[in-house]
Amino acid sequence: NAGVMQNPRHLVRRRGQEARLRCSPMKGHSHVYWYRQLPEEGLKFMVYLQKENIIDESGMPKERFSAEFPKEGPSILRIQQVVRGDSAAYFCASSPGQGVDAFFGQGTRLTVV
Amino acid sequence: AQTVTQSQPEMSVQEAETVTLSCTYDTSESDYYLFWYKQPPSRQMILVIRQEAYKQQNATENRFSVNFQKAAKSFSLKISDSQLGDAAMYFCAYRSGQGAQKLVFGQGTRLTINP
Numbered sequence: 001n002a003g004v005m006q007n008p009r010h011l012v013r014r015r016g017q018e019a020r021l022r023c024s025p026m027k028g029h030s031h032v033y034w035y036r037q038l039p040e041e042g043l044k045f046m047v048y049l050q051k052e053n054i055i056d057e058s059g060m061p062k063e064r065f066s067a068e069f070p071k072e073g074p075s076i077l078r079i080q081q082v083v084r085g086d087s088a089a090y091f092c093a094s095s096p097g098q099g100v101d102a103f104f105g106q107g108t109r110l111t112v113v
Numbered sequence: 114a115q116t117v118t119q120s121q122p123e124m125s126v127q128e129a130e131t132v133t134l135s136c137t138y139d140t141s142e143s144d145y146y147l148f149w150y151k152q153p154p155s156r157q158m159i160l161v162i163r164q165e166a167y168k169q170q171n172a173t174e175n176r177f178s179v180n181f182q183k184a185a186k187s188f189s190l191k192i193s194d195s196q197l198g199d200a201a202m203y204f205c206a207y208r209s210g211q212g213a214q215k216l217v218f219g220q221g222t223r224l225t226i227n228p
Contacts, residue, residue: 033215042117042204042218043158056215089156098214101148104158 002026004094004105012111013082021077021108025094032075033102034067037089049075082112115140117207119219126195127227133180134190134222136205144210147181147188152202152221161203164188166210192224200226 005024013019025032030051035043048056049069060067064082069075079086089109093102116139126132138147149161164172164181171179176196180189192199205219 031214035216035218040221042119042220043216045215045217048215059215091158093158093216095214099210101160101163102214102216107156107158109156 006105019079022074023092024074029094029096031095033093035091087112115217117219121222123223125225131193136188146208148206149190150204
């Protein structure tokens with residue numbers, strides 16, 4: 001059973017471009033969480049999704065950021081018109097249900113130049 | 114809102130010695146979980162140990178143990194017989210037992226092991 005897979009591992013974007021980060025949860029997991037880790041800081045919650053539904057997006061910036069978890073395929077975190085401040089490591093975690101510990105992927109390091 | 118505070122940005126310990134990492138948290142909830150995660154240079158988040166708030170007994174996993182003081186809202190991690198492979202960032206985290214399932218993380222403690 002493969003773990004949580006995130007790709008790409010590293011992503012470089014120029015200011016103003018779009019960044020698309022992908023997360024394939026573990027088999028049988030229908031709950032996905034996205035976190036952001038700025039340099040030298042702890043992880044900060046962004047959004048919690050179940051298949052086709054956003055459950056909690058209280059940590060998502062109001063503009064430029066969106067997330068989806070379609071019925072088929074990976075969860076996508078999309079950042080439009082990236083700025084230097086978006087440079088961070090983005091982590092995805094998945095769990096099979098509420099109240100069950102989530103497993104983390106290895107993260108995607110986004111660098112905006 | 115819940116908060117988690119790690120007051121030690123960096124700690125160091127001699128190999129084979131014991132080290133304790135501190136964590137305090139703030140919550141008005143009675144049902145919650147606490148975690149310690151290890152993040153080595155690979156960036157992978159590795160669950161080290163978890164504690165259910167309703168359990169009085171402190172959790173233990175091999176060389177890792179916690180001192181859970183519920184009234185004081187303190188949750189420290191003790192690493193015994195420190196090994197070079199223990200060098201990493203360590204994050205304390207909180208999760209509510211009801212409703213929101215998100216983890217709230219502290220700022221982290223960088224642990225260095227001296228040979």
